[in-house]
Amino acid sequence: GAVVSQHPSRVxxxxxxxxxxxxxSLDFQATxxxxxxxxPKQSLMLMATxxxxxxxxxxxxxxxxxxxxxxxxxTLSTLTVTSAHPEDSSFYICSARLVLKTQYFGPGTRLxxx
Amino acid sequence: SQQGEEDPQALSIQEGENATMNCSYKTSIxxxxxxxxxxxxxxxxxxxxRSNEREKHSGRLRVTLDTSKKSSSLLITASRAADxxxxxxxxxxxxxxxxxxxxxxxxxxxxx
Numbered sequence: 001g002a003v004v005s006q007h008p009s010r011v012x013x014x015x016x017x018x019x020x021x022x023x024x025s026l027d028f029q030a031t032x033x034x035x036x037x038x039x040p041k042q043s044l045m046l047m048a049t050x051x052x053x054x055x056x057x058x059x060x061x062x063x064x065x066x067x068x069x070x071x072x073x074x075t076l077s078t079l080t081v082t083s084a085h086p087e088d089s090s091f092y093i094c095s096a097r098l099v100l101k102t103q104y105f106g107p108g109t110r111l112x113x114x
Numbered sequence: 115s116q117q118g119e120e121d122p123q124a125l126s127i128q129e130g131e132n133a134t135m136n137c138s139y140k141t142s143i144x145x146x147x148x149x150x151x152x153x154x155x156x157x158x159x160x161x162x163x164r165s166n167e168r169e170k171h172s173g174r175l176r177v178t179l180d181t182s183k184k185s186s187s188l189l190i191t192a193s194r195a196a197d198x199x200x201x202x203x204x205x206x207x208x209x210x211x212x213x214x215x216x217x218x219x220x221x222x223x224x225x226x
Contacts, residue, residue: 006156032212034213034214036216041221042218042219043202043216043217043218043219044157044202044216045216046213046215091154093157095157095214097212102159102162103159103212103214104159105149105156105157105158105159106156107155107156108154108156110154
Protein backbone atom coordinates (compact mmCIF):
# COMPACT_ATOMS: atom_id res chain seq x y z
CA GLY A 1 0.00 0.00 0.00
CA ALA A 2 0.93 3.66 -0.26
CA VAL A 3 3.25 4.98 2.43
CA VAL A 4 3.37 8.48 3.84
CA SER A 5 6.09 9.50 6.25
CA GLN A 6 6.41 12.45 8.57
CA HIS A 7 9.49 13.93 10.14
CA PRO A 8 10.10 14.49 12.93
CA SER A 9 7.85 12.17 14.89
CA ARG A 10 8.28 14.25 18.02
CA VAL A 11 9.56 17.75 18.60
CA UNK A 12 9.90 19.85 21.71
CA UNK A 13 10.67 23.52 21.28
CA UNK A 14 10.72 26.74 23.24
CA UNK A 15 7.98 29.30 22.94
CA UNK A 16 8.67 31.76 20.13
CA UNK A 17 10.64 29.43 17.91
CA UNK A 18 9.55 28.03 14.57
CA UNK A 19 9.17 24.35 13.81
CA UNK A 20 9.08 22.67 10.41
CA UNK A 21 7.31 19.35 9.86
CA UNK A 22 7.83 17.37 6.67
CA UNK A 23 5.32 15.09 5.00
CA UNK A 24 6.51 12.77 2.24
CA SER A 25 4.72 10.33 -0.01
CA LEU A 26 7.27 7.56 -0.43
CA ASP A 27 5.96 5.45 -3.26
CA PHE A 28 3.51 7.62 -5.12
CA GLN A 29 3.15 11.17 -6.35
CA ALA A 30 0.64 13.17 -4.36
CA THR A 31 -1.14 15.94 -6.18
CA UNK A 32 -2.81 17.00 -2.96
CA UNK A 33 -1.70 16.89 0.65
CA UNK A 34 -3.75 17.72 3.69
CA UNK A 35 -2.68 18.90 7.12
CA UNK A 36 -4.71 18.06 10.22
CA UNK A 37 -4.37 18.93 13.87
CA UNK A 38 -5.55 16.71 16.70
CA UNK A 39 -5.75 17.78 20.33
CA PRO A 40 -5.73 15.10 23.05
CA LYS A 41 -8.81 12.90 23.06
CA GLN A 42 -10.32 14.87 20.18
CA SER A 43 -10.90 14.25 16.52
CA LEU A 44 -8.85 15.42 13.57
CA MET A 45 -9.46 18.96 12.39
CA LEU A 46 -8.47 19.84 8.83
CA MET A 47 -6.15 22.83 8.81
CA ALA A 48 -5.33 23.24 5.16
CA THR A 49 -5.24 21.64 1.75
CA UNK A 50 -2.18 22.03 -0.42
CA UNK A 51 -1.87 21.27 -4.10
CA UNK A 52 1.54 20.89 -5.66
CA UNK A 53 2.78 24.14 -7.11
CA UNK A 54 0.02 26.35 -5.78
CA UNK A 55 -0.90 28.15 -2.59
CA UNK A 56 -2.51 26.21 0.20
CA UNK A 57 -6.19 26.62 1.01
CA UNK A 58 -6.72 27.18 4.71
CA UNK A 59 -9.78 26.26 6.73
CA UNK A 60 -11.70 28.96 8.51
CA UNK A 61 -9.99 30.02 11.70
CA UNK A 62 -6.53 28.75 10.72
CA UNK A 63 -3.97 31.54 10.46
CA UNK A 64 -2.06 31.19 7.22
CA UNK A 65 0.76 33.41 8.44
CA UNK A 66 1.26 31.23 11.47
CA UNK A 67 1.01 27.86 9.75
CA UNK A 68 3.07 28.12 6.58
CA UNK A 69 2.55 25.33 4.10
CA UNK A 70 4.80 24.62 1.14
CA UNK A 71 4.07 21.87 -1.38
CA UNK A 72 7.03 22.26 -3.67
CA UNK A 73 7.02 18.80 -5.20
CA UNK A 74 4.69 15.89 -5.77
CA THR A 75 6.23 13.99 -2.89
CA LEU A 76 6.90 16.63 -0.24
CA SER A 77 4.85 19.12 1.72
CA THR A 78 6.06 21.04 4.73
CA LEU A 79 4.19 22.71 7.56
CA THR A 80 6.03 25.40 9.49
CA VAL A 81 4.57 26.52 12.79
CA THR A 82 5.95 30.02 13.20
CA SER A 83 6.52 31.64 16.60
CA ALA A 84 5.09 28.61 18.33
CA HIS A 85 3.28 29.00 21.64
CA PRO A 86 2.15 26.39 24.18
CA GLU A 87 -1.38 26.43 22.75
CA ASP A 88 0.08 25.16 19.46
CA SER A 89 1.10 21.96 21.19
CA SER A 90 -0.78 19.24 19.38
CA PHE A 91 -0.53 16.17 17.18
CA TYR A 92 -0.10 17.20 13.55
CA ILE A 93 -1.01 14.64 10.89
CA CYS A 94 -0.63 14.91 7.14
CA SER A 95 -2.25 12.89 4.43
CA ALA A 96 -1.45 12.55 0.76
CA ARG A 97 -3.71 11.81 -2.16
CA LEU A 98 -3.24 11.13 -5.86
CA VAL A 99 -5.95 12.95 -7.84
CA LEU A 100 -9.28 11.76 -6.40
CA LYS A 101 -7.99 8.60 -4.82
CA THR A 102 -7.91 7.53 -1.18
CA GLN A 103 -6.04 9.68 1.31
CA TYR A 104 -3.06 7.99 2.95
CA PHE A 105 -2.14 9.28 6.37
CA GLY A 106 1.26 9.84 7.88
CA PRO A 107 2.14 8.64 11.38
CA GLY A 108 1.83 12.11 12.88
CA THR A 109 4.15 14.55 14.62
CA ARG A 110 3.79 15.33 18.31
CA LEU A 111 4.65 19.00 18.90
CA UNK A 112 5.24 20.21 22.44
CA UNK A 113 5.90 23.90 22.96
CA UNK A 114 7.36 24.81 26.34
CA SER B 115 -16.86 22.27 12.80
CA GLN B 116 -16.95 18.52 12.60
CA GLN B 117 -19.77 17.15 10.53
CA GLY B 118 -19.78 13.71 12.00
CA GLU B 119 -21.08 12.70 15.34
CA GLU B 120 -20.26 9.30 16.69
CA ASP B 121 -21.74 7.28 19.44
CA PRO B 122 -20.93 5.93 21.78
CA GLN B 123 -17.99 8.13 22.71
CA ALA B 124 -16.51 5.21 24.61
CA LEU B 125 -17.24 1.51 24.51
CA SER B 126 -15.79 -1.19 26.74
CA ILE B 127 -16.42 -4.85 25.94
CA GLN B 128 -14.97 -8.29 26.58
CA GLU B 129 -12.91 -10.18 24.07
CA GLY B 130 -15.10 -12.20 21.76
CA GLU B 131 -18.02 -9.80 21.91
CA ASN B 132 -19.15 -7.66 19.01
CA ALA B 133 -18.64 -3.91 18.99
CA THR B 134 -20.95 -1.52 17.17
CA MET B 135 -20.16 2.13 16.57
CA ASN B 136 -22.42 4.63 14.91
CA CYS B 137 -21.77 7.77 12.92
CA SER B 138 -24.17 10.48 11.79
CA TYR B 139 -23.50 13.26 9.33
CA LYS B 140 -25.29 16.27 7.94
CA THR B 141 -24.62 16.78 4.24
CA SER B 142 -24.78 14.71 1.06
CA ILE B 143 -21.72 12.57 0.63
CA UNK B 144 -19.71 10.85 -2.07
CA UNK B 145 -18.47 8.24 0.37
CA UNK B 146 -17.91 7.54 4.04
CA UNK B 147 -14.77 6.02 5.45
CA UNK B 148 -13.82 4.43 8.73
CA UNK B 149 -10.40 4.79 10.27
CA UNK B 150 -8.68 3.35 13.28
CA UNK B 151 -6.13 5.14 15.44
CA UNK B 152 -4.04 3.59 18.16
CA UNK B 153 -3.12 5.96 20.96
CA UNK B 154 -0.66 8.59 19.78
CA UNK B 155 -0.31 7.07 16.34
CA UNK B 156 -1.44 7.81 12.80
CA UNK B 157 -4.63 6.68 11.13
CA UNK B 158 -5.20 3.34 9.51
CA UNK B 159 -7.81 3.20 6.76
CA UNK B 160 -10.29 0.41 7.43
CA UNK B 161 -13.04 0.58 4.86
CA UNK B 162 -14.73 2.93 2.39
CA UNK B 163 -18.40 2.74 1.50
CA ARG B 164 -19.78 4.73 -1.39
CA SER B 165 -23.03 6.63 -1.25
CA ASN B 166 -24.74 4.10 -3.53
CA GLU B 167 -23.73 1.16 -1.35
CA ARG B 168 -25.65 -0.02 1.68
CA GLU B 169 -23.35 -2.58 3.23
CA LYS B 170 -19.75 -3.63 2.94
CA HIS B 171 -17.65 -6.32 4.58
CA SER B 172 -13.94 -6.66 5.17
CA GLY B 173 -12.81 -9.52 7.36
CA ARG B 174 -14.37 -9.01 10.80
CA LEU B 175 -15.62 -5.57 9.84
CA ARG B 176 -19.10 -4.80 8.58
CA VAL B 177 -20.13 -1.30 7.61
CA THR B 178 -23.61 -0.13 6.78
CA LEU B 179 -24.71 3.15 5.28
CA ASP B 180 -28.18 4.66 5.36
CA THR B 181 -28.14 7.84 3.27
CA SER B 182 -31.78 8.59 4.06
CA LYS B 183 -30.89 8.81 7.75
CA LYS B 184 -27.41 10.14 7.07
CA SER B 185 -25.88 7.52 9.29
CA SER B 186 -23.41 4.69 9.20
CA SER B 187 -22.41 1.92 11.55
CA LEU B 188 -19.22 -0.07 12.00
CA LEU B 189 -19.51 -3.55 13.45
CA ILE B 190 -16.44 -5.43 14.63
CA THR B 191 -17.25 -9.07 15.24
CA ALA B 192 -15.44 -11.40 17.63
CA SER B 193 -13.40 -8.56 19.05
CA ARG B 194 -9.83 -9.00 20.23
CA ALA B 195 -7.76 -7.05 22.75
CA ALA B 196 -5.71 -5.78 19.80
CA ASP B 197 -8.82 -4.03 18.47
CA UNK B 198 -8.51 -1.53 21.32
CA UNK B 199 -8.21 1.86 19.62
CA UNK B 200 -10.14 4.95 18.62
CA UNK B 201 -12.37 4.61 15.60
CA UNK B 202 -13.34 7.55 13.43
CA UNK B 203 -15.75 7.96 10.60
CA UNK B 204 -14.91 10.49 7.91
CA UNK B 205 -17.18 11.84 5.23
CA UNK B 206 -16.21 12.91 1.74
CA UNK B 207 -18.96 15.42 1.14
CA UNK B 208 -20.20 16.41 -2.28
CA UNK B 209 -18.65 19.56 -3.65
CA UNK B 210 -15.71 19.67 -1.24
CA UNK B 211 -13.00 18.38 -3.52
CA UNK B 212 -12.71 15.12 -1.59
CA UNK B 213 -11.77 16.80 1.66
CA UNK B 214 -12.56 14.58 4.62
CA UNK B 215 -14.52 15.66 7.68
CA UNK B 216 -13.97 13.49 10.70
CA UNK B 217 -16.40 12.47 13.38
CA UNK B 218 -15.65 12.80 17.07
CA UNK B 219 -14.56 9.19 17.36
CA UNK B 220 -15.35 6.21 19.56
CA UNK B 221 -12.78 4.91 22.01
CA UNK B 222 -13.08 1.14 22.02
CA UNK B 223 -11.55 -0.90 24.81
CA UNK B 224 -11.56 -4.67 24.47
CA UNK B 225 -10.78 -6.37 27.74
CA UNK B 226 -8.96 -9.73 27.59
